[in-house]
Amino acid sequence: MDQPTATPARKTVPPSLEEITNRFRTFLATRKLRMTREREELLAAIFHAPRHFEAEDLIRTLKRRDGRVSRATVYRTLALLEECGILRKSLFGRNRHFFESVVGRRHHDHLVCIRTGKIIEFEDDRIEALQEEICRKYGFRMVDHVHEIFGISEEGSAEDDKAKEKAKT
Amino acid sequence: MDQPTATPARKTVPPSLEEITNRFRTFLATRKLRMTREREELLAAIFHAPRHFEAEDLIRTLKRRDGRVSRATVYRTLALLEECGILRKSLFGRNRHFFESVVGRRHHDHLVCIRTGKIIEFEDDRIEALQEEICRKYGFRMVDHVHEIFGISEEGSAEDDKAKEKAKT
DNA sequence: ATAGCTGCAAATCTTTTGCACTCTG
DNA sequence: CAGAGTGCAAAAGATTTGCAGCTAT
Numbered sequence: 238m239d240q241p242t243a244t245p246a247r248k249t250v251p252p253s254l255e256e257i258t259n260r261f262r263t264f265l266a267t268r269k270l271r272m273t274r275e276r277e278e279l280l281a282a283i284f285h286a287p288r289h290f291e292a293e294d295l296i297r298t299l300k301r302r303d304g305r306v307s308r309a310t311v312y313r314t315l316a317l318l319e320e321c322g323i324l325r326k327s328l329f330g331r332n333r334h335f336f337e338s339v340v341g342r343r344h345h346d347h348l349v350c351i352r353t354g355k356i357i358e359f360e361d362d363r364i365e366a367l368q369e370e371i372c373r374k375y376g377f378r379m380v381d382h383v384h385e386i387f388g389i390s391e392e393g394s395a396e397d398d399k400a401k402e403k404a405k406t
Numbered sequence: 407m408d409q410p411t412a413t414p415a416r417k418t419v420p421p422s423l424e425e426i427t428n429r430f431r432t433f434l435a436t437r438k439l440r441m442t443r444e445r446e447e448l449l450a451a452i453f454h455a456p457r458h459f460e461a462e463d464l465i466r467t468l469k470r471r472d473g474r475v476s477r478a479t480v481y482r483t484l485a486l487l488e489e490c491g492i493l494r495k496s497l498f499g500r501n502r503h504f505f506e507s508v509v510g511r512r513h514h515d516h517l518v519c520i521r522t523g524k525i526i527e528f529e530d531d532r533i534e535a536l537q538e539e540i541c542r543k544y545g546f547r548m549v550d551h552v553h554e555i556f557g558i559s560e561e562g563s564a565e566d567d568k569a570k571e572k573a574k575t
Numbered sequence: 576a577t578a579g580c581t582g583c584a585a586a587t588c589t590t591t592t593g594c595a596c597t598c599t600g
Numbered sequence: 601c602a603g604a605g606t607g608c609a610a611a612a613g614a615t616t617t618g619c620a621g622c623t624a625t
Contacts, residue, residue, distance in 0.1 A: 271579060271624050292614080307582045312615060328497075328552060332590085333614090348546050359540050364533055368555060371528050377517050379557040383497060386537060388548040440599050440604060461589080476607045481590060502589090 252341040254284045257323060260340065264321040275306045279314050283324070289335045289356050328385045329354075346384040352393030421510040423453045426492060429509065433490040444475045448483050452493070458504045458525050497554045498523075515553040521562030 252260075258280055262272050282298050283290075292315060299306045315336060318324040322339070327347060329335040335356075345360040364384070372379045421429075427449050431441050451467050452459075461484060468475045484505065487493040491508070496516060498504040504525075514529040533553070541548045 269578085273580060273624070275581070305582090309583080309616080310581060313580090348541070348544055350546075351549060357544050357546065359544070361536055361540060364536050367530055367533050367536075371530060372517070372555065372557065375517055375526050375528070376560040377519075377526065377555070377557050378563065379555055380520060381557070382553070382555040384551070384553045386541065386546070386548055386551040388541065388546050388550070391545040394547065438600095438604085442599075442605060444606070474607090478591080478608080479606060482605085 250341045254281060257284065257338075257340055261318065261321055261323060265317075270317070274304065275310050276314055278302070278304055278306055279311065283318075283336075283338060289327075289329075289337050291329065291333065291335050328383060329356075330387070346386075348386045348388065348390070350390035350393045351387050352389055355390050355392060357390065419510045423450060426453065426507075426509055430487065430490055430492060434486075439486070443473065444479050445483055447471070447473055447475055448480065449487075452487075452505075452507060458496075458498075458506050460498065460502065460504050497552060498525075499556070515555075517555045517557065517559070519559035519562045520556050521558055524559050524561060526559065 258272075258277065261276070261280060265272055265276075278299065279295070282295055286295065286298070292311060295315075296306075296308050296311050299311065315324065319326055319336075324336045325339045326334050326336050329349060330351065343360060344365070345358045346364075348357040348359060350356070368379065368382060371377075427441075427446065430445070430449060434441055447468065448464070451464055455464065455467070461480060464484075465475075465477050465480050468480065484493065484495075488495055488505075493505045494508045495503050495505055498518060499520065512529060513534070514527045515533075517526040517528060519525070537548065537551060540546075
């Protein structure tokens, strides 16, 4: 297993909050939409949030601040950020979703631990290439894809073992 | 791009309703659960349903019959059928789900047309192998995975073109 | 000024649950 | 008969939306 390109360590630049804000501002302008205090606060919150977060995490964080942003605005803005290509929405278990910032980051997919909730990122150009090959075969124009692997991480197995110990009682 | 195994046409047997029912009955027995009139009707409805269906489709279908099955029972039983390995739940767009019967069928993933809703099945052993390789690399035990490609099918593009024609008016 | 925003609360949508009653093993 | 399963309606969880008042441009 060593023919195609496995994963060359390409460089990507982690963008600053300013850069992200500008990018969003430009996007908004092209749509005749506006930058607001709420949207800027949201961007800042996302910038400081952990790599993978859920909508409600953001709402909770913002609630603690003074300049509050309503739940409705959070959802409305998250959708815009997704369209703008700043955020990507993925699956966290079969029903929940999480977001992650993707500007300045390479495309990747996830291994999601169903025990601990831990998320491991992986990228594989070979899989990406195969996906494109498949789309070509079916005359399909790919817009997006979801590729999440659910399972149990090493830590998760450890927890399982502990649980079994207890169960013996 | 022609080294590994692409997709040999392995044989799989389409199971009868009886076989599926028996399989479920066995599964229930091992859990000390019971077969009921409702569960049998649900199995029959699934057996006659289109390849890919949503929970609400099933509920609608069953509502038309005399021996009605409640919404709650449908959901409860769908979950059991998934655990039993008779059904698989997949993504139909980012938020909705659809089910499909998998007994006697080979594993596959989907291309989902975001215009027409059309679902194309694809299978690729090379991708499956790469997934396993990745899990090994991260010490991850795969339980399940979701790999759906969203995009626009040929028919979808045609519709788009028609829409553009109209838009010119 | 005026088209976009925002918060709020009500409305959706899908799935889950509590409970009293019914039925399978 | 006991433990499961069922329907119903209420509850829950995650988003979305209508609306009246605020605000970037």
